[in-house]
Amino acid sequence: MDETSEVIRRRHEKARALADEDIDLYPNDFKVSHTVEAVRKHIDQLADAVDGTAMFAMAGRIVGLRSFGKAAFFHFRDYTGQLQAYVKQDEIGRQPYALFKQFDVGDFIGIKGVVFQTKTGEWTLLAKEIRLLCKAIRPLPEKFHGLRDPEKRYRQRYLDLxxxxxxxxxxxxxxxxxxxxxxxxxxxxxxxxxxxxxxxxxxxxxxxxxxxxxxxxxxxxxxxxxxxxxxxxxxxxxxxxxxxxxxxxxxxxxxxxxxxxxxxxxxxxxxxxxxxxxxxxxxxxxxxxxxxxxxxxxxxxxxxxxxxxxxxxxxxxxxxxxxGGIDPSILDDRERLLDFAGSQGIEIRKAKRVGKILAKLFDVLVEPKxxxxxxxxxxxxxxxxxxxxxxxxxxxxxxxxxxxxxxxxxxxxxxxxxxxxxxxxxxxxxxxxxxxxxxxxxxxxxxxxxxxxxxxxxxxxxxxxxxxxxxxxxxxxxxxxxxxxxxxxxxxxxx
RNA sequence: GGGCCGUUAGCUCAACUAGGCAGAGCAGCUGACUCUUAAUCAGGAGGUUAUAGGUUCGAUUCCUAUACGGCCCA
Known part of the structure; x- marks a missing residue:
């Protein structure tokens, strides 16, 4: 069923097109200098982040993308957190930007850049270079409602996460x-x-x-x-x-x-x-x-x-x-305990002994309280x-x-x-x-x-x-x- | 093991109570857009309605069975 899906077919085509441009879809030579957490800490402590001279090499999965004609914002996520990135053609050049336009939500990317604050005050990584680190073939679930179906959440826990x-x-x-x-x-x-x-x-x-x-x-x-x-x-x-x-x-x-x-x-x-x-x-x-x-x-x-x-x-x-509301006088009397259990609708299977019956009554009558x-x-x-x-x-x-x-x-x-x-x-x-x-x-x-x-x-x-x-x-x-x-x-x- | 409920587009959900062309949002696609953040605007595309049967002129809808899941009970 998935194989006929339009979305997946498009992704395959996109991946092939990138490969035809000699882009490695699954490279492993990108070196990360900072996690999201490390960058945030750096911003708090060092002036060179604020004045935009410090370079950061970061990597993660694209989780939300807002694209314009010649610029785009996206959020990417690593295991320490999530950061916004800003990519514009003027910074990275026409060719690289055209390639970037082929990236999708779900892809892993590596970015080198500097940080700045947007007009709303959000710290953002301005890309000087951006690379594909892994092309995702299947789309992530819907961004706002997430993944709800419990069966899918358990079977594909990675998506749930x-x-x-x-x-x-x-x-x-x-x-x-x-x-x-x-x-x-x-x-x-x-x-x-x-x-x-x-x-x-x-x-x-x-x-x-x-x-x-x-x-x-x-x-x-x-x-x-x-x-x-x-x-x-x-x-x-x-x-x-x-x-x-x-x-x-x-x-x-x-x-x-x-x-x-x-x-x-x-x-x-x-x-x-x-x-x-x-x-x-x-x-x-x-x-x-x-x-x-x-x-x-x-x-x-x-x-x-x-x-x-x-x-x-x-x-x-x-x-x-x-x-449990049990009459103390019946606690050692197996027959009366069985009668009591029956009156409470508690089924005692087989020929259980007093201890077992008490344990069963406890499970039903007392434990939840x-x-x-x-x-x-x-x-x-x-x-x-x-x-x-x-x-x-x-x-x-x-x-x-x-x-x-x-x-x-x-x-x-x-x-x-x-x-x-x-x-x-x-x-x-x-x-x-x-x-x-x-x-x-x-x-x-x-x-x-x-x-x-x-x-x-x-x-x-x-x-x-x-x-x-x-x-x-x-x-x-x-x-x-x-x-x-x-x-x-x-x-x-x-x- | 038993009862109830569910399964519709990649995802989230409609179309239920009354059987009549299966819809929407997001994602994706085409176009526009260099400070957006559920971006926006315009256009177009996407379906074996879980599976197998049955009833019917006609079934997502009613019935039966099966699979998987959820909740409750044992």
Whole structure:
């Protein structure tokens, strides 16, 4: 369809005409002396810019063009910003100006020139020389409305980034967020590591994994659903403070809240407890928010959220009673819980145990109400197979989850380092799996063996980076904060 | 997996409720124009209406299926 498009055909013809004039359409020998940002700084600080004697060699993409008979203004953009340029025949000569007339919005150009102020006061580069650096064959989307079609924005994110400055800002902010987390841990003597994404036994979360196959080893492998068990092996190996910021993969539905690959921060600290991590978490999110936004509160959708700690802490059961409206007397009664769930229209599949039912009720009834940062603690042991039991109540674990803006943002706990209990917990998970719960943990004897060599008392936590980026960028969909979100392939790509 | 909505020119959108020659702005093209900034003025061009069927004298419009996307629910 595109091939018959008038606009594209014209561009091809133009490119051919330029090539016939011995113009290189894709040269790479232009040397840039200044970015847009550097020129603006130069103007502020040095007189030679103002008196028009300083020469600048600049390059970028033409993003808007206003052409007259023998002169033209255009804006061009590099990665630091956008600047207006003024080209006139009197300055560059007849032949070069005739060539310049063949340039289009979307082309990359290199200009050498001096700066001046137009009568409206806008600093502008007056071209002494202008060269084509790359001829664009396809036209950019409409200049005023930009690119709106969500499908096109995701499939051709490069166009989205060229046309929509707010989208560009989201991903710049995302980079700053990740950098701020990284700095936070590096300042505290944590070591950044990379652990396997291809694992023989997927562990560290309750989720369905992707499967793949290694031909040479003749071995099935899973894409990791979490890095947890490998990071704890590193603590066993003597790296007392480690963190990893990287992708995990879960073979589940795609929605505005879920992408099959997503980014998690996980960190582990020896000789710390879940309570230490809760304090660290308050500090960490406060730090990152301050670094990125310059303040510790922000607006997310309808709500204003303040990240200043300390945050509210409540137990899972109290949350269910207070915010979920559940009668305290039924919390340990599986049948009555199922009845209650049914009365609320909440479907509980398979023969789930009390802990699972409580978690499900919490997801539906409580989670959306936790707008301000809130820690929920005291999770049942049967849904926390890797967490240390609470010293005073063996049925609950030393675990917390952090909720902000009605979503789970982090999950942390004191780690279970008793290998005997760990094996029992795995066996319990295996029984669940055999009872039909496909998300239950696998038995991982290799990990139990590692624990048998001794893991120091440790606490660890995982943070959903994409979700946190959504909060700080006020994004309603996870696709707005992932550069290339997963989409179905189109008919053309199918083969 | 289910429900609702969408897909029309390179891009942004009309033509809906009532089936009757598919329109506009931007981009592109031709011409004019050496301080414009969504430049302006004049002219001309651009379409397999997502795909495949059906109903009809006639379908962008009504019906069915499919593909892709969005929102909501599970």
């Amino acid at each position: 060229v046309m929509n400055p707010n989208v560009r800002d989201i991903f710049i902010k995302r980079a700053h967020i990740v950098q701020a987390f990284r700095n936070f841990f590096l300042e505290r003597s944590f070591m950044e590591v990379e652990t396997p994404m291809m694992q023989p036994i997927p562990g560290g979360a309750e989720a369905t994994p992707f499967e793949t196959f290694h031909d040479a080893l003749g071995m099935g492998l899973f894409l990791r659903i979490a890095p947890e068990l490998y990071l704890k092996r590193l603590v066993i190996g003597g790296f007392d403070r480690v963190f990893e910021i990287n992708r995990s993969f879960r073979n589940e539905g795609v929605s505005s809240q879920h992408n099959p690959e997503f980014t998690m921060l996980e960190f582990y600290q020896a000789y710390a407890t879940h309570k230490d991590l809760m304090s660290l978490t308050e500090e960490m999110f406060g730090f990152v928010t301050q670094q990125v936004l310059g303040e510790t509160h922000f607006k997310y959708q309808e709500n204003t959220i303040d990240m200043t700690g300390p945050w509210r802490r409540l137990t899972l059961k109290d949350a269910l009673i207070e915010l 936790l707008i301000e940062p809130t820690f929920v603690v005291d999770y049942p042991v049967e849904i926390s197979p890797l967490a240390r039991r609470n010293s005073s109540d063996p049925n609950i674990t030393e675990r917390f989850e952090l909720f902000i803006g009605g979503r789970e943002i982090a999950n942390g706990f004191s780690e279970l380092n008793d290998p005997v209990d760990q094996r029992r917990r795995f066996l319990d998970q295996v029984a669940n799996r055999e009872a039909g719960d496909q998300e239950s943990h696998y038995m991982d004897e290799d990990y139990v063996m590692a624990l048998e060599y001794g893991m120091p008392p440790t606490a660890g936590e995982g943070v959903g980076i994409d979700r946190f980026v959504m909060l700080l960028t006020n994004a309603a969909s996870i696709r707005e904060v992932i550069l290339f979100p997963q989409l179905k392939r189109t008919g053309q790509q199918k083969k």
